[in-house]
Amino acid sequence: MKTVERVTDMEFDLSKLQEAAADLAQKAVQGVNYVAQKGKETYDRLSLENELNKAQRQLGSYYYNQVRMGADHGSAMAECIANIDSIMDALSELDGAAAAVQEKGDACPVCGAEPTPDAMFCPKCGTKL
Ligand SMILES: [Zn+2]
Known part of the structure; x- marks a missing residue:
């Protein structure tokens, strides 16, 4: 009789365990998606900042040449400035998207x-945020 009870207990625990494992697997997937999204945002930002740095250095060197050597880089500089403006726009768009997410409140990863x-x-699962 005792053995039977034990088996029943074990079966019960096993199904609980399977439930917990499935739950954990789902949480892991959500966590990975979250990290992937954050990673992409960071990558976008870094590559934009990199482009911005390049464009600003380029503009600086055009300007330097123009002042020091009298070379006319006017149109190249205008193009460079337009390029910088569009990079700045993309960066602030990225900031806007990030702010919108922030406003909504960061969901638990x-x-x-x-x-x-x-x-x-997290009040639901206790994850440190
Ligand atoms: Zn949570």
Whole structure:
């Protein structure tokens, strides 16, 4: 009789365990998606900042040549300035998108719950935020 009870207990625990494992797997997928999204934003920002630096250096060197050597780089400089403007636009667009996400409140990377902005831990799953 005792053995049967034990088996039943074990089966019960096993199904609980499977449930927990499935839950964990789902949370892991959500976490990976979150990190991938953050990674892409960081990459976009870095490559834009890199482009901006390049364009600004280019503009500086055009300007230097123009002043020091009297070379006329006017049209190249105008093109460069337009390029810088469009990079700045893209950067502020990225900032706008990030701010919109921030406003909505950062969802928990593990369970997707939306804690209050000042919460240190997710109220649903306890993940440190
Ligand atoms: Zn959570």
